[in-house]
Amino acid sequence: MIVYLLCSFLFVLGLYCLVAKKNIIKKIIGIITMEYSVNLFLVLVGYRARGIAPILSKGADKAEFIAKSVDPLPQALVLTAIVIGLGTIALMVAICIRLYERYGTFDMTEIRRLRG
């Protein structure tokens, strides 16, 4: 239970960082923290203490395999989610660099040309 609480704490921490920080790089770090806490949650869903890898070898006992093996699906999902996160973050950082070139600052409160 404590693990899930810590996981949700990580999520809220990321959200706080995203909302409260003015620096856009710190905002990106907040988003990354949030994403990773969700990934952690997905892994926790499939976690089993002292589990074995979900590969059924020849002659293995099926009942024992079912009782002990971890759920492989969340792991596959997390892998995909991490790759998608990487793509998004690369784009975010690229846009940040361009923003710095144009505005000369990372401060979100000074990057305010659009309003209304």
Added chain:
Amino acid sequence: MNHILPLFVAVPLGTAFIILILAKVWRKAGVPFALLTSICLVIFSVSVIGQASIYRMGNWPPPWGIVLVLDGLSTLLLLTISVISFFALLFSIRYMDRYTAKPKFYALFMLLVAGMNGVVLSGDFFNLFVFLEIASIASYALVAFGCEEEELEASFKYLILSGVASTFILLGIAILYSLTGTLNMADVARTIGNMPANNAVLFAISMFLMGFGLKAALVPFHPWLPDAHPAAPAPISAMLSGVLIKALGMYVLIRLIFNVFGLSPFLSSVLMILGGLSMVVGGLLAIGQDDLKRLLAYSSISQIGYVAVGLALGTPLGIMGGLFHLINHATFKSLLFLSAGAIEYSTDTRKLSKMGGLSNRLPVTTTSAAIGFLSISGIPPLNGFWSKLIIIIALVQAGHYILASVAVLVSFLTILYFMRVQRHLFFGDLPAKLAKITEVPYLMRVSLVLLAIMCLAMGLLYPFLSGTILDPARDVILEGTAYVHRVFGV
């Protein structure tokens, strides 16, 4: 098994890569390949009208394998996506002349289409998430395509908010998976149906409402839209406002609420409040805008509210009105954004206060824009009138008199702000600066005129449309969680 289904995703995805590779040797590879793909997709989506089938990837049966599900609702969305993207591409051939890196534009455009088609066809949660991210990442890059200050700022805002939405969606999926042990939508629906009422399901639903509500730009989640849609190049604004917010936002919300969780009175009223707020707030904010594209973006928020209210009613007539307004909004809003792009192309400004008397100089553009304005304001025989009328009648029938009067008032509001636009576009004197402007290139005019004709035709041919594509879509929504039986093929 219908072997055409994977092609909806595979063909544009493949074209995106082919364009980028070929662009090394042939600079102009983007236009022919993208257009050809787009025409193919229109043919595909016309050919699947009236069919309902599922495609099993690698022939694995549903709860284990990945399935693509085609039914009336997905067909409606597929048709909208392919037709609007064809017109946007036709428009972009000459419009994009002023930008560099055109092959990248067409490759990203194809990725956007592939992602949206995938979202619409996907039968399980995780694929939906992956396609959603493909479409979103392509749209972030396309919003920032101009690489000027405003584009970058808008794209960054959009990226951050949409990134948060994606995280919430993933969290919702994780919660549902931990609860049901499956990712297949139909299987999730079946498992939840057999469970007693559960707070975890409610939590997952609220995550989805927040995530997809943000993608659909319903009101508390809207602030990214008025920045992102005007900043993008005009064909992309048309795609984002015309299709993306519907395919990624409204469609998924409808599919989840009706077919997976089942419409409860609580969900219906939540969606109705969000929709009502969107109508009013979007309409009020649109009045004061001086930037033409920004005004159109706010009006998109207002119109998506109509769609949400109509669908949330859950009565056959309300759903019909919502769906009809959804495709109508796709046509007239893309027409309006493309006209705004055409006006910007010849006058180099989007400020209404700097325009005037354009109708003599740009007869075709302003006439088609006028048809768009009349249609969105709900002037009879045009399509916007019928769908708004249906929604209002459905609201009255269901006894929601307050919401019905709000809908009528907002439609007056719409006329009000478009009257203002008309005054600046048609009447008044031509500013000296704009004395030498000329009509936009031929291909852009063709795209505008065809869309304007579509607005008129969809209004006049409503009985035909309702028989071929709207009725099947409505039936899918009405069948609710019986969706399960169709996917498992019993």
